[in-house]
Amino acid sequence: MIYVVGIGPGSEAMMTQAAKDAIQNSDVIVGYKTYIKLIENLLTDTHDIVSNGMRGEVERCREAIRIARTGKTVAVISSGDAGIYGMAGLVYELSEGQDDIQIIPGVTASSASAAILGAPLMHDFCHISLSDLLTPIDTIMKRVRLAAEGDFVICFYNPKSHGRPTHIHDAIAAIRAIKGDQIVVGVVKDAGRDDESHYIFNIDSIDYDLIDMTSLVIVGNSNTKHEYHRMVTPRGYAL
Amino acid sequence: MIYVVGIGPGSEAMMTQAAKDAIQNSDVIVGYKTYIKLIENLLTDTHDIVSNGMRGEVERCREAIRIARTGKTVAVISSGDAGIYGMAGLVYELSEGQDDIQIIPGVTASSASAAILGAPLMHDFCHISLSDLLTPIDTIMKRVRLAAEGDFVICFYNPKSHGRPTHIHDAIAAIRAIKGDQIVVGVVKDAGRDDESHYIFNIDSIDYDLIDMTSLVIVGNSNTKHEYHRMVTPRGYAL
Numbered sequence: 001m002i003y004v005v006g007i008g009p010g011s012e013a014m015m016t017q018a019a020k021d022a023i024q025n026s027d028v029i030v031g032y033k034t035y036i037k038l039i040e041n042l043l044t045d046t047h048d049i050v051s052n053g054m055r056g057e058v059e060r061c062r063e064a065i066r067i068a069r070t071g072k073t074v075a076v077i078s079s080g081d082a083g084i085y086g087m088a089g090l091v092y093e094l095s096e097g098q099d100d101i102q103i104i105p106g107v108t109a110s111s112a113s114a115a116i117l118g119a120p121l122m123h124d125f126c127h128i129s130l131s132d133l134l135t136p137i138d139t140i141m142k143r144v145r146l147a148a149e150g151d152f153v154i155c156f157y158n159p160k161s162h163g164r165p166t167h168i169h170d171a172i173a174a175i176r177a178i179k180g181d182q183i184v185v186g187v188v189k190d191a192g193r194d195d196e197s198h199y200i201f202n203i204d205s206i207d208y209d210l211i212d213m214t215s216l217v218i219v220g221n222s223n224t225k226h227e228y229h230r231m232v233t234p235r236g237y238a239l
Numbered sequence: 240m241i242y243v244v245g246i247g248p249g250s251e252a253m254m255t256q257a258a259k260d261a262i263q264n265s266d267v268i269v270g271y272k273t274y275i276k277l278i279e280n281l282l283t284d285t286h287d288i289v290s291n292g293m294r295g296e297v298e299r300c301r302e303a304i305r306i307a308r309t310g311k312t313v314a315v316i317s318s319g320d321a322g323i324y325g326m327a328g329l330v331y332e333l334s335e336g337q338d339d340i341q342i343i344p345g346v347t348a349s350s351a352s353a354a355i356l357g358a359p360l361m362h363d364f365c366h367i368s369l370s371d372l373l374t375p376i377d378t379i380m381k382r383v384r385l386a387a388e389g390d391f392v393i394c395f396y397n398p399k400s401h402g403r404p405t406h407i408h409d410a411i412a413a414i415r416a417i418k419g420d421q422i423v424v425g426v427v428k429d430a431g432r433d434d435e436s437h438y439i440f441n442i443d444s445i446d447y448d449l450i451d452m453t454s455l456v457i458v459g460n461s462n463t464k465h466e467y468h469r470m471v472t473p474r475g476y477a478l
Contacts, residue, residue: 006350013257016247016346081346081360083353089361089474097467103354105346107255107320111245114322115342121320122328123374124382126365126391134475135362143363143389150385151378152365228336235328236373 001073002064002098004091006082006106009192010038014112019104023075030064031077032056039077061090065098081108085129085157110155113188113216116198118230120186120218125153130160130167137167144171148178153224153233156217168211175219176203184220186231187211200231240312241303241337243330245321245345248431249277253351258343262314269303270316271295278316300329304337320347324368324396349394352427352455355437357469359425359457364392369399369406376406383410387417392463392472395456407456408447414458415442423459425470426450439470 003022008014023029023042033051036043043049050063061076068074078086088103095101114121126147132140147154154175159168175183183203187210190196199210203219211217224233242261247253262268262281272290275282282288289302300315307313317325327342334340353360365386371379386393393414398407414422422442426449429435438449442458450456463472 008255013260014255014344016253016255018252021252081350083350083358084360085474086361088354089358089471092358092467092469092471093473099467103358105253105350105354107344107346108350111320111322111344111347115327115344119322119328119331119342121323121366122325124365124367124379126363126386128363139390140363143391146385146389147365150382152382228331228338230331232328232331234332235324 001100002068002091002095003073003075003102003104004078004082004086004088005075005104006078006080006086007035007039008107009080009109009112010190011192012041014107014192016104016106019106022104025073026075027072028067028074029077030060030074032060035077035079038079057087057090058094061087061094064091065095068100081106084108084127109157109191109216110218112191113186113218116188116191116196117186117200117218118232120153120220120224120231120233122233122235123153123221123223125155127155127157129157130171131158132164132167141171141174144174145178148175151179151221153221154219156219158213159211159215159217160213162213168217169208172203172206172219179222183222184224184226184231186218187215189215191216200226200229202226240339241307241330241334242312242314242341242343243317243321243325243327244314244343245317245319245325245347246274246278247346248319248348248351249429250431251280253346253431255343255345258345261343264312265314266311267306267313268316269299269313271299274316274318277318296326296329297333300326300333303330304334307339320345323347323366348396348430348455349457351430352425352457355427355430355435356425356439356457357471359392359459359463359470359472361472361474362392362460362462364394366394366396368396369410370397371403371406380410380413383413384417387414390418390460392460393458395458397452398450398454398456399452401452407450411442411445411458418461422461423463423465423470425457426454428454430455439465439468441465
């Protein structure tokens with residue numbers, strides 16, 4: 001049996017009971033070492049831990065599948081929601097029809113970040129990852145432009161990476177070219193963790209130094225307001 | 240104090256501890272009566288309940304704000320994530336700068352539904368509500384076409400309503416016209432509740448009678464597969 005568990009943004013308070021139960025009922029916990037640390041309080045002496053570094057997702061999944069086939073119950077840990085840019089797809093792709101797999105959804109980074117910024121996701125929105133490891137940058141930038149033309153609220157996952165620090169700058173420039181300068185942008189770093197921080201900017205005065213690999217960036221739609229230190233998108237256009 | 244609480248898709252197992260704590264620590268619970276029923280197990284004799292029907296959101300929020308200003312702690316209940324098409328924005332808009340408001344995020348319908356269908360949200364996706372109560376249908380359909388051109392996975396909230404039963408059919412027709420007939424579509428009804436059901440179709444053979452007001456419809460991207468009774472989107476284009 002494999003549980004693919006979304007542990008939410010970080011704190012135990014933001015985990016679901018189903019996620020906690022899956023971890024506590026598993027023999028083996030498989031995950032990126034940073035995420036294993038976030039669930040330390042739930043682990044006991046009876047748990048075997050298999051952890052490795054950030055780029056080792058495929059290896060971790062193969063190991064989880066191999067262990068589960070020996071009859072053990074395995075929990076694969078994913079931060080946020082296991083089903084959103086998480087480990088769920090990889091486990092399915094690599095397990096080729098194995099049927100004792102259950103995905104436990106969790107609170108994803110955009111939900112956690114929106115709650116910190118105010119209420120930016122009250123109207124149609126999209127998620128775009130700016131990581132070009134597996135997706136051509138042209139495909140990503142085309143999506144950014146289409147999302148801007150559609151006046152979607154846009155949540156950027158992976159806004160910066162070591163190799164490509166300018167993607168978020170390029171994406172924001174493309175949005176400004178289409179929508180102009182009256183757009184609110186929120187940035188949340190380490191949502192739900194001890195050192196959480198957040199900022200709300202107008203699109204023409206973003207401090208890009210405050211955005212890093214683990215930040216989430218939310219670009220408002222044409223109606224999104226910055227009032228009383230909060231970013232709020234009205235729920236309709238006819239209000 | 241006002242907590243705006245996302246209770247997740249329905250079952251207590253899918254609620255976060257923070258959501259349960261907020262409900263248990265509140266004096267007054269405000270919500271649509273169907274949602275109050277979902278959290279019955281958490282309520283005690285000390286809770287006052289203020290509930291009304293589906294169209295009464297504005298009224299409910301005003302009442303919550305009024306009660307909180309008397310010094311009581313109020314929990315406003317929202318299904319799924321309070322911050323996604325939920326009550327968070329309305330509470331902020333109507334409270335005009337009140338600062339003792341906290342949004343408790345939850346597992347939204349798309350996360351819960353994705354976990355049931357397989358792993359459709361492994362790549363960029365958007366949320367589009369087909370309710371035209373507060374948004375012109377032309378704006379909605381423009382977004383549908385742009386999302387299709389961008390090859391986003393698309394999650395449709397409110398796919399049908401009493402007054403407008405054909406919106407989901409029209410939206411799917413617009414997507415087919417752009418992307419052709421090799422697209423996987425998942426439908427989930429009552430995710431996380433006792434009578435949950437789900438279906439996976441090819442886009443040219445959807446049974447629209449199985450879609451109702453409370454369903455969530457997820458349209459895959461050009462790479463999304465239907466294999467082993469699951470809907471799975473690969474996490475990249477280069478795999």
